[in-house]
Amino acid sequence: MHATPTLRLRLLVLVIAVLGVLTAFYTREVNQGVWNGGKAAWWDFHLIDLGLTGWGKAPRQPIAFSHALHAGQYGLDCLYCHSAARVSPQAGVPSLETCIGCHKSATDKPELLKVQDYWQRQEPIPWLRVHTLPLFTRFSHKRHVRVGVACDSCHGQVVQMERVEQVSSLKMGWCVTCHEAQQADKDCLVCHY
Numbered sequence: 001m002h003a004t005p006t007l008r009l010r011l012l013v014l015v016i017a018v019l020g021v022l023t024a025f026y027t028r029e030v031n032q033g034v035w036n037g038g039k040a041a042w043w044d045f046h047l048i049d050l051g052l053t054g055w056g057k058a059p060r061q062p063i064a065f066s067h068a069l070h071a072g073q074y075g076l077d078c079l080y081c082h083s084a085a086r087v088s089p090q091a092g093v094p095s096l097e098t099c100i101g102c103h104k105s106a107t108d109k110p111e112l113l114k115v116q117d118y119w120q121r122q123e124p125i126p127w128l129r130v131h132t133l134p135l136f137t138r139f140s141h142k143r144h145v146r147v148g149v150a151c152d153s154c155h156g157q158v159v160q161m162e163r164v165e166q167v168s169s170l171k172m173g174w175c176v177t178c179h180e181a182q183q184a185d186k187d188c189l190v191c192h193y
Contacts, residue, residue: 058165059128063114072159078151085141085151093127131155131166137191139170153178 070076079085084092100119103112118125131154133139144154152158156167168174172191179186 055166055169055171057130058163059130060163061128062126064111064163067158067161067164078158079145085145088142089138089140091141093125096124099125130164131170133170137172138193139191 070081071078081094081098082091083094084090096115096119099115103115104119107113107116115125154168154170155164158164175191176186178184179190
């Protein structure tokens with residue numbers, strides 16, 4: 001079945017109208033200034049995020065883990081718990097053994113009791129993903145860690161977060177802006193392979 005010229009014209013007008021509305025709401029200063037005036041691709045803003053990334057999300061985790069306490073007050077390095085970031089594309093979440101290494105003593109604190117309960121049942125803690133990239137994009141933590149990119153460059157001030165949220169868009173324009181500033185490779189195949 002072929003579309004009639006009138007139907008095609010209506011679809012074209014609809015697409016132009018939608019793009020016009022999206023353009024009207026476009027802003028380069030996204031995400032409370034985290035963007036820092038960088039170059040933006042037309043899809044790099046909340047209005048048409050379409051759920052491709054976790055931008056602005058801070059899911060409730062099965063255990064209320066405070067990064068402000070552990071990374072902030074206690075000064076634990078990010079790579080202590082997220083050690084896979086040194087050797088893998090994924091930073092990953094710490095193993096239950098890492099958690100219980102510090103939290104095996106008897107306690108009456110509800111969140112620590114949850115950790116110990118997972119340990120006794122030998123079940124991994126079902127952490128929820130916070131930072132998400134579109135499926136057509138690849139990112140290697142290992143590459144970035146090895147060249148000395150600080151974790152807070154992308155993840156924000158996690159040391160102040162009770163509950164971690166994705167503060168950076170992690171979208172193409174945001175990444176390209178950083179690569180330009182650092183004179184890093186901008187070839188398409190760096191992220192899309």
